[in-house]
Amino acid sequence: MKLFLNLGSLAHGRSGDKGNHANIAVIAYTQAGYDWLRGYLTAERVAQYFAPMFVGHVSNVPSPQTGTLETCPTKVVRYEAPNVWGLNFLLYDILAGGASRSLRIDTQGKTLALTLLRMDIDAPPNFADMLRDKEKPS
Amino acid sequence: MKTIRIGNGCGFWGDNIDAPIRLAQRGNLDYLTLEYLAELTMSILALQKERDAEKGYAGDFLDVLGRLTPILQQQPSLKIITNAGGMNPAACAHRAQEILQKAALTRRIAVVSGDDLLPRLDALLPEHPFANLDTGELLTTVRPRVVSANAYLGAKPIADALAQGADIVITGRVADASLTVGPALHEFGWAWDDWDRLSAASVAGHLIECGAQVCGGLWCNWQEVADWTDIGSPFVDLAEDGSFTISSDAGPGVNRETLTEQLLYEVGDPARYLTPDVVADFTSVSLAKVDARTMRVHAARGTPATDSYKVSIAYRDGFTASGTLTIAGPDAVIKAQLAGAALLQRTGQTFERSNVECLGGGACAPGVIAPIKGLTEVVLRVSVHDRRKEAVERFTKEFAPLVTSGPPGVTGYTTGRPAVREVFAYWPALVEKSVVQATVEVLP
Known part of the structure; x- marks a missing residue:
C-alpha cells in the first residue's frame, strides 16, 4: 500500500529573505527523520519543486503585452546543521526582485517554508519513527 | 558565575508598540534592546532627513521611550540599546534627551555613528568599487541614483559607549546581533579576539533580534499557542562563559522548535554566520531543555571576523x-x-x-x-x-x-x-x- 505523506509530518521550518534570495530551513522532528531527509531532500529536489518561481526579476505570468516570461537559472545550495536536525536551503534569485522590487504578494518569501512542507514525499518504511509525537520538543 | 539579562522588545520598525513596555515591566532586565532597521528602512529615513534635517530616525522609539519613563524611574539600572537612530542618531538622541528631562530623569545618552558612507561615497569610490555582492556590478552604474549607503557597524562602539557611562545607546546602522554583543563585551570584558564567546553572544543576539519570532511567533505548531494576545518578548540570561538560557516574558516561551526555527531564520551557511564581530558557527551550539518555556544554549564556536563591513x-x-x-x-x-x-x-x-x-x-x-x-x-x-x-x-x-x-x-x-x-x-x-x-x- 502506498502511503501519502507530506514533508510537514516529519519536519517544521521557517523561511525568509536575503535580498533577492530566500532561505528555507527544514528541521526534522527526530534524528531518524533528519538521517532520512539528508538523503532524500536534496538541493536538486527542492530546486525542481520551486522551479516555476525562478523567473528573474519579472512577473510570474507572461506579460500581456509581450507574452514572454523572463526566466533565470535555478540555483539552490543546501547546508547542514546536524546539531539541530536542520537542512538549510538557499534559493538564489527566487524572489522576483525581493523586498524592494518584487511585484508578488510575498515579496520576502515568508511563506516558502510552508509551501515546501506541503511537498508530497515517498514515505520511508520507518516513517512512524520520524513523526513529531515520537519525540516531543524538549 | 556572573550573568546578565538582555531582552529585545522590538524586531523591526512597525513592530508592536506595547511589547517593549511589557518586557521592561516584567522582564527584570539589565539591558533592553530595540531593533528598528530592516534592509531598506534606511532609504526611507534618508528621504525623511532630506526633507527635514531634524528627521531621519525611527520615530516609534521616542513614543516607546516616553512610555518607558515611569519604568525607568523604578529601575534606575535598566539600560537601553537601540539602532533607532537610523540616518540621524544625533537628532534622535537630542529628542530622547528632551523626553527624559521632561520626566525629570537623569540618564546619560550616547550616540554611535560613522556608519553613514553617503557623504564620503565619491571620495571612496575610486579605490572602493562597492561591487554588488550578488551581481558583481560596480556601484558607478547607479551612483547618481543612490540615496543611502550604510556600513553595518559592530559591537565595539556600543561597548565603548557603555564604558563611558552611557545608560542609553542610540546608533545608526549596526548589525542586529551586535546590539546584544555590545553589552556582553562591556559587562564581561571579553577580549576582542575571544571568538567563541563573541560567537555565543552573537547567537543570543540573532535569536532575540526578531522579537516574538523566537518565542511563539511564526511557530509551525501554532496550535499550541494558548493566547495570541500577549505572545511575549524574548530575553537571554547570558553567562560570562558565553553560555545562556533563553525564555520570554509571556506566551508559550522558548522550546526546541521555536528556537531552531529562529536560529536558521535568514541564514545562509549556518557554519559561517558573518557579523562585524565574529564568524559564528551555528552548527556548533548544543541545546538543552531547562523547563517548558526555557532552553539552554552552550558550546558555541567562532572564528575570526572578516576584514570588511557589509554595506547596505x-x-x-x-x-x-x-x-x-x-x-x-x-x-x-x-x-x-x-x-x-x-x-x-x-x-x-x-x-x-x-x-x-x-x-x-x-x-x-x-x-x-x-x-x-x-x-x-x-x-x-x-x-x-x-x-x-x-x-x-x-x-x-x-x-x-x-x-x-x-x-x-x-x-x-x-x-x-x-x-x-x-x-x-x-x-x-x-x-x-x-x-x-x-x-x-x-x-x-
Whole structure:
C-alpha cells in the first residue's frame, strides 16, 4: 500500500529573505527523520519543486503585452546543521526582485517554508519513527 | 558565575508598540534592546532627513521611550540599546534627551555613528568599487541614483559607549546581533579576539533580534499557542562563559522548535554566520531543555571576523503601484485573470514589469501550488513597475472602471486609487573595515 505523506509530518521550518534570495530551513522532528531527509531532500529536489518561481526579476505570468516570461537559472545550495536536525536551503534569485522590487504578494518569501512542507514525499518504511509525537520538543 | 539579562522588545520598525513596555515591566532586565532597521528602512529615513534635517530616525522609539519613563524611574539600572537612530542618531538622541528631562530623569545618552558612507561615497569610490555582492556590478552604474549607503557597524562602539557611562545607546546602522554583543563585551570584558564567546553572544543576539519570532511567533505548531494576545518578548540570561538560557516574558516561551526555527531564520551557511564581530558557527551550539518555556544554549564556536563591513546601499529605481479588487461567483479565477489582463491593456501603456495575481489561488508560490478547482472568490491583485511615474499613475486609474465594465462579481473597490510609490532597490556590498571610523559621542 502506498502511503501519502507530506514533508510537514516529519519536519517544521521557517523561511525568509536575503535580498533577492530566500532561505528555507527544514528541521526534522527526530534524528531518524533528519538521517532520512539528508538523503532524500536534496538541493536538486527542492530546486525542481520551486522551479516555476525562478523567473528573474519579472512577473510570474507572461506579460500581456509581450507574452514572454523572463526566466533565470535555478540555483539552490543546501547546508547542514546536524546539531539541530536542520537542512538549510538557499534559493538564489527566487524572489522576483525581493523586498524592494518584487511585484508578488510575498515579496520576502515568508511563506516558502510552508509551501515546501506541503511537498508530497515517498514515505520511508520507518516513517512512524520520524513523526513529531515520537519525540516531543524538549 | 556572573550573568546578565538582555531582552529585545522590538524586531523591526512597525513592530508592536506595547511589547517593549511589557518586557521592561516584567522582564527584570539589565539591558533592553530595540531593533528598528530592516534592509531598506534606511532609504526611507534618508528621504525623511532630506526633507527635514531634524528627521531621519525611527520615530516609534521616542513614543516607546516616553512610555518607558515611569519604568525607568523604578529601575534606575535598566539600560537601553537601540539602532533607532537610523540616518540621524544625533537628532534622535537630542529628542530622547528632551523626553527624559521632561520626566525629570537623569540618564546619560550616547550616540554611535560613522556608519553613514553617503557623504564620503565619491571620495571612496575610486579605490572602493562597492561591487554588488550578488551581481558583481560596480556601484558607478547607479551612483547618481543612490540615496543611502550604510556600513553595518559592530559591537565595539556600543561597548565603548557603555564604558563611558552611557545608560542609553542610540546608533545608526549596526548589525542586529551586535546590539546584544555590545553589552556582553562591556559587562564581561571579553577580549576582542575571544571568538567563541563573541560567537555565543552573537547567537543570543540573532535569536532575540526578531522579537516574538523566537518565542511563539511564526511557530509551525501554532496550535499550541494558548493566547495570541500577549505572545511575549524574548530575553537571554547570558553567562560570562558565553553560555545562556533563553525564555520570554509571556506566551508559550522558548522550546526546541521555536528556537531552531529562529536560529536558521535568514541564514545562509549556518557554519559561517558573518557579523562585524565574529564568524559564528551555528552548527556548533548544543541545546538543552531547562523547563517548558526555557532552553539552554552552550558550546558555541567562532572564528575570526572578516576584514570588511557589509554595506547596505539603496538607489532610486522608478515607480510602482499595486491594487486589488475582489472577484466572486462561478469561475472566479478565470474572471480575475481576464479582468487583470484587461486592466493592463486599457492603460494603453507597456510597463517594464507587471504582475497579475489571484490571491487565494496559490499566489504565494506561483506555479508551485495549484489553485483549488472551482474557487468562487479570489482577490485580484495587479502590480506594475516602471521608470515613468505618469505611466504608473495612469495604471492606478483603471481599477475603479472594472466595477462597472468588467465581468460580473467585481467588488471591494472602496479605498480609492492605489498609491504610487517610489522604488528603492537594494545594493549589498562590502567595504574594508579600515576606511570606516565608528564614533561615540556622549551627550552632556
